[in-house]
Amino acid sequence: MLGxxxxxxxxxxxxxxxxxxxxxxxxxxxxxxxxxDALVQGVRLHCNVAYDHLNGTIxxxx
Numbered sequence: 576m577l578g579x580x581x582x583x584x585x586x587x588x589x590x591x592x593x594x595x596x597x598x599x600x601x602x603x604x605x606x607x608x609x610x611x612d613a614l615v616q617g618v619r620l621h622c623n624v625a626y627d628h629l630n631g632t633i634x635x636x637x
Contacts, residue, residue, distance in 0.1 A: 579609050 581596025592598050600606045627633045 579607070579613075 579602075580590075580599050581593040582590040582599050583593050585591055590599065597606065597608060624633070628635075
């Protein structure tokens, strides 16, 4: 959902729409959008996870 929804997490982990945002809409919906600027953060996140995994810093749960 990174960059694809205007939502926030509550204390119990529930996703709620951000006040004043575009809402929570599924893909294949005419109002669905993606914030292209968030793609950079997503790529960095996935690269860091892969790098840490390959270096043994993180391991998958068993």
